[in-house]
Amino acid sequence: MGLATVCAEQSIRTNDVSLNGIAASAMSALKTNSAALSVVSNNISNLNTPGYARRIVNQQTLSAAGQLMGVDIASVQRVASAFLTQEVLSSGGAASQYDTMAGLFSQLNGILGGPGDNQSLATGLTNVASAFATASQSPTSSASRTGVLNAINNLAAGFSNASNTISALQKQIDQQAVNSIGSTNQLLKQVFDLNTQVRTANAAGDTASALLDQRDVALGNLSKVMGIKISANADGSVNVSTTDGVNLVSNTYAQLSYSGGATNGSYGNINIQDVNPQTGQAIGAAVALDPHLSGGSLKGLIDMRDQVLGGLNQTLGNLAQQTAQTFNAAANANAAYPPPSSLTGRDTGLLGTDALNFSGKTTLAVADSSGALVSRIDVDFSAGTLSVNGGAAQSIGGTVARFTTALNTALGGNGTASFANGQLSISATGTNGVLVQDDASTPSARGGAGFSQFFGLNDLFQSQAPSITATGLLASDSSGLAVGGKIALSLKSPDGDIVKNVSITTTAGQTIGDVVNALNTALGGAATFTLGTDGSISTATSALYPGYAVNVTADTTTRGTTGMSFSTLFGLGANAQGAQAANFAVTAKVAGNPASIGFARPMLTASSVAGDTIVSAGDNAGAIALQNAITTTQNFKSAGGIAAQASSLSDYAAAFYQNLSTQSNSVTANQVTQDGRLTEAQSRLSSNSGVNLDEELMALTSYQQAYAAGARMLTVVDKLYQTLLDIQ
């Protein structure tokens, strides 16, 4: 380099450098690096703080009038990624939903036990068949009757326990949902408050405020409760909504309300409503949150409560109803030996004034204690007559009460028949007994059930709701309902939204058809009830409401003195199916007197006369029929996710457990998937935003050294001053 060039460069640089300038520049290095060290220190101390996003220091050259004046901190940047944060929130919601469900399934699986413990309903049914098989080989032994009673008691307990377990779990889950409402409301308010503070901090230039970390934690917690979507605003605040856009936090914030509890096994909605932050007053109308939930523990709780457990409850109810019907049908075709002195039926919900509506033929017989025929009454419902011991035909009248009177007259001195509170009762006098045998070719039937079965004269099982829902009532029959009774219905979507709440009040002179029409009118075409020829009511929702469920939320109607409401009588509403398994039990008369279980089949023929043996002690045909009840094919209707099918009780029970297993495993699989997604998202976010100790140590070292070098500069300046001052 030539001398001229060097001089030229020196002339550029040496304009106005002062020792003070050097000292100031070194001082800025000290300030900057110590500030940077404080950021590093914060990073290190927040190494394990959840939701903490690392801060990095952006330095800039300090200059004045184009002159370098040292260094300054341009900004402390909070390393966050909106995309990754949203991904963590979204996967966190889904993971939390399936975590919640998997936890509850684990609880349910634990309670229901396993195939190895021989406590399943399938085993319970088989044990009943076993007991009947053993009893069939010694039908007179009291031990075999006790064995049968034990087996049917265990089966009944199996149903009611499973039903209780499911209902209790539903209640527990509902309570969990109620409990999480309060904390969710706090989170929503917290996010709103933090938004306000962030906006203020942002206006003051603090873009890396600790408030952001706090808000992220709050949002993370909120996303575990329900799926949320976040959009950032320029002022640093965020708008939060459900994934389908229902406002949670914006200029206002939303609050949830839910008090929990079921009516008739049907649960209500969680409501959401905006709140004016200034006044604390609600804005607008509350809407149901349920259909807007996607992911989150709240979604998990509601799905588990309504879909999974609700479905299992319905399947269980379906199995219970079919079990009761099958065993009761077989038991009512049997006769006990010696014939019981009286037969008392179930509460049919019928009134004395109801039309008889039976067709076909049946025979009621009075037999002595050795099974010899005393007197027979052949009833021909189709012809409307009865005949005593083959005598002349007499009218039986058109109503239940008139028939009972005719029967009572026909029994004469041999017995009595009475009908009260929906129950038919037939007794024989003295040591004689009563038995009923349907005609082999034209059996009696009302709504598909035989005379004895319809009135439940020899029922084995009963539950909270009558298992026979084909009532045999016709549209033209009087409703028999007390005036002023109220039936309330709700229409619930598959995702839990109650879209309609309607009710009707019974008026004077209504027929069954009138009540059905009134309900249909109230529903306004969204769903339609149809009264079948067998007196059962079927429900269909319109094309606009596919998969919606019509639930009965209240029913204060009663049929006379029977205490039976309209909806109980017909098993009305989607929520009625579950009631079939509730309080499932062996009928009191059988539980109290196992001798009343019929192991024999009555042997009346058209030519049986007084003195003929019509039921005998050693007859085991009835026991074998009961033994076969579990393997004969039944028509199951669709319930709780299991399609309508023709299957045996035993196989349907196995399908019930398969359904449980499939749902449980599907939830577990989803849990694994969503947990994996969450782990991945968290790992990406933390790779971006999390603190790495090695990195911080490197930064620490480099800032420390820069600080040391800056300090050295001051020493040098000091020495320069000394040198300068030393010039004498």
Next chain:
Amino acid sequence: MSINRVSTSAQTAYLLSQIQNAGSALDKTQAQIASGKNATTYAGFGDKTQVLTATLAANARNGAYTTATKLASTQVDLQDTQLSALSDLAAQLKKAVSGSVANNEGSTLMSQVQSIFDQATAILNSKDANGDYIYAGGRTDTAPVTVNSLSDLVALPATAGAFANGDLKKSVQVADGVTVSYGVTASDVATGLMQTLKDIAAFDAGGSGNFSATSNLTQAQTSYLTGAIATTTTVYTDLNANVAANGFVANRLTDANTQQSSMDTLYKGFASDIQDTNMADAATQLSLNQTQLQAALQVTASLNKLTLLNYLPVSG
């Protein structure tokens, strides 16, 4: 996005979750080995839950058929013994009648007839362990033979009047949809025997009768007894046929029992394949899981040692 930096706490948390996963897998295998079952919940058997539950139920049902069939077999065996005894009585009767004819001597005939009647009645009115009359058909609470003495029998207008049994036979379900009817009634097996006893006693009480009064048989007596030989032979043959028929039923029940045993083996094997732990597999898995847990712990320990803290000098 390639990960070029990791967060220290996330790394620690990740390692911890890996240790937990490995520990949980190990725990599951240990439980399988300890319990001998693949799972203890319905959900644990996944898509095999239905078939397993149905198989266990079918096996229990098969067990019920087995129990009932054995009970029926016991009753049929008892009847077999008793029917053989009854058949022996018929043989004795035949021998007594033909012996009287051959020896031309009838003094002991009626005492033998009386004894045969008493023994036959005792057999026909016998009861089983439950106190039920075995040969009463459905009317198990009524003695099937109503006459107590030979003279009562003779006094009856017809032999049928001596029987009070029902017609109903017991049946037993031996498999799904297969029912075997078994048992015999007093009137079925013993009408011929009783008729013959009645006839002989009636002849004895008649004008040409009273076998024990004379040392040698009269012409009329010889002629009657000669005719009776053929009748007693028929009675004996018929009773033997009844014993044989009962034997067939006994065989059917035995066959059914054998069938049930093989079904039991089949069902149990099938259920066991699903339900029970394959110990060889489980033991291998246990060892793999142990190694996995050890590896996870090892990696954590190694990574925890890796920190710049150990290498950067504390300046000062």
